[in-house]
Amino acid sequence: MTDTYTAFVSRGWGRDIAKRLGLPQPVELRRYRPGAPLLPGPALLVGSGPSAEAVASALTEWGVEVRREGAPDGGASRPDDGAKAPKLGAIILMLEGIERPEDLSAPVLAAGQAVRSLAPSGRVVTLSRRASTQDEPAVAAARQGVEGILRSLAKELRAGATGNGILLAEDVTADAPSVIGALRFLLSGRSAFVDGQFLTVGSSAGELPSDPERPLEGKIAVVTGAARGIGAAIARTLARDGAKVVLVDVPAAGESLAKVANEVRGTALQLDITRQDAGERILAHAVGRYGRLDVVVHNAGITRDKLLANMDAARWDSVIAVNLAAQLRINEALLGSDGLGEGLHIVSVSSTSGLAGNRGQTNYAASKAGVVGMVRSTAARLAARGGTANAVAPGFIETEMTARIPFATREVARRLNSLQQGGQPQDVAEAIAFLASDAAAGITGNILRVCGQNLVGQ
Numbered sequence: 001m002t003d004t005y006t007a008f009v010s011r012g013w014g015r016d017i018a019k020r021l022g023l024p025q026p027v028e029l030r031r032y033r034p035g036a037p038l039l040p041g042p043a044l045l046v047g048s049g050p051s052a053e054a055v056a057s058a059l060t061e062w063g064v065e066v067r068r069e070g071a072p073d074g075g076a077s078r079p080d081d082g083a084k085a086p087k088l089g090a091i092i093l094m095l096e097g098i099e100r101p102e103d104l105s106a107p108v109l110a111a112g113q114a115v116r117s118l119a120p121s122g123r124v125v126t127l128s129r130r131a132s133t134q135d136e137p138a139v140a141a142a143r144q145g146v147e148g149i150l151r152s153l154a155k156e157l158r159a160g161a162t163g164n165g166i167l168l169a170e171d172v173t174a175d176a177p178s179v180i181g182a183l184r185f186l187l188s189g190r191s192a193f194v195d196g197q198f199l200t201v202g203s204s205a206g207e208l209p210s211d212p213e214r215p216l217e218g219k220i221a222v223v224t225g226a227a228r229g230i231g232a233a234i235a236r237t238l239a240r241d242g243a244k245v246v247l248v249d250v251p252a253a254g255e256s257l258a259k260v261a262n263e264v265r266g267t268a269l270q271l272d273i274t275r276q277d278a279g280e281r282i283l284a285h286a287v288g289r290y291g292r293l294d295v296v297v298h299n300a301g302i303t304r305d306k307l308l309a310n311m312d313a314a315r316w317d318s319v320i321a322v323n324l325a326a327q328l329r330i331n332e333a334l335l336g337s338d339g340l341g342e343g344l345h346i347v348s349v350s351s352t353s354g355l356a357g358n359r360g361q362t363n364y365a366a367s368k369a370g371v372v373g374m375v376r377s378t379a380a381r382l383a384a385r386g387g388t389a390n391a392v393a394p395g396f397i398e399t400e401m402t403a404r405i406p407f408a409t410r411e412v413a414r415r416l417n418s419l420q421q422g423g424q425p426q427d428v429a430e431a432i433a434f435l436a437s438d439a440a441a442g443i444t445g446n447i448l449r450v451c452g453q454n455l456v457g458q
């Protein structure tokens with residue numbers, strides 16, 4: 001659901017008033033609907049070479065009209081018998097081959113010429129190589145430069161358009177499943193609230209789904225904290241994408257847990273995740289009901305805010321216990337078990353507060369930054385088994401938790417990002433569903449922010 005202000009300024013005289021007074025003008029974002037076209041218009045592909053061909057053929061297969069840089073008028077429009085040319089659905093900037101800072105100029109400026117032709121909720125996606133300490137300084141400089149370009153351009157885009165990038169590790173080519181999978185995710189309405197971010201594809205592992213609308217067909221997934229809020233949205237989204245879902249929450253939330261479980265045709269497991277045997281209980285339930293476990297989403301989390309000067313042990317310890325120690329213990333149990341097949345995908349929910357810090361949240365930020373450390377280390381351990389561990393870091397999301405923030409503080413907090421609005425639980429769920437899919441098997445140890453390019457942190 002869009003907040004009232006966004007709905008008011010999105011159309012008619014509300015939009016005119018906001019424009020005249022210079023007020024924030026958030027728009028309703030293009031979100032994924034099964035069966036809807038991938039993009040609201042043609043895609044302009046800037047760049048040539050084998051990577052551009054791989055991307056062009058994927059776009060064509062997805063039913064997207066591809067324009068190449070170099071068409072008259074920069075490819076942005078193609079007047080046809082006086083009819084108004086459709087706006088661009090996306091600009092895809094292929095920067096994989098750049099080796100010196102000077103190489104950036106031509107492709108980046110060509111893309112810039114097309115930005116004005118981008119449709120509302122359009123997309124800019126860069127595809128480039130990750131800078132590494134092994135690179136020559138000039139190569140590393142040029143590659144790192146792409147991050148500055150993309151993050152700045154994302155802040156210049158308007159009307160719900162977003163800019164994100166894909167970084168390729170040295171031996172990964174643009175036709176790798178996770179590159180194509182990441183491209184589809186970033187172009188689609190599934191990434192509505194992901195802005196100014198990069199996904200790093202570290203290997204050529206993975207497989208594209210036979211039906212892109214059902215990327216989790218046949219998978220068995222566990223979601224903790226699934227009785228409400230973001231967790232319920234995750235359960236619904238994984239089920240929509242084809243997974244069988246085990247929904248975990250505390251016994252006190254049993255009634256709403258059962259309701260969501262029935263709705264998604266999954267099973268409910270009443271369990272406090274801080275129990276010592278939580279991992280074994282989860283595994284026994286999943287394997288007992290469905291024979292295996294493919295995806296684990298660590299979503300359950302709590303806040304107990306206080307300035308550190310006023311913090312007591314109960315507040316500190318409970319947050320660390322639920323948000324971090326429980327995830328560690330459950331992962332230990334899962335990784336130590338033979339009951340798991342190859343290719344386990346673990347996705348944890350972190351927070352922008354963990355990345356940037358937040359007044360009154362030393363305990364919460366410790367737990368959410370801790371999740372980042374845990375995910376990176378777990379990713380390295382899972383790699384040998386073909387599994388992945390990633391995190392999403394939501395910014396301001398419209399939930400019961402944020403609805404409790406006093407009005408004025410809430411109004412400021414939800415506008416402090418490039419899209420000038422709070423995200424929906426669905427937006428976090430979509431990013432998790434992508435990272436849980438086999439199309440993302442080449443992506444591990446990533447922290448993907450779902451924050452509309454929140455001004456805090458990167």
Ligand code: NAD
Nearest residue numbers: 225227229230249250272273299300301351394397399401
């Ligand atoms: P919420 O409070 O609405 O839901 C959390 C769920 O977790 C509840 O159903 C609760 O019963 C369950 N839970 C709590 N402790 C548990 C335990 N010990 N065992 C099992 N279940 C337990 O919160 P939400 O807003 O939906 O947040 C979900 C996650 O997203 C949390 O990890 C939160 O920190 C994170 N997050 C939220 C926001 C936001 O803006 N709402 C921003 C960043 C991160």
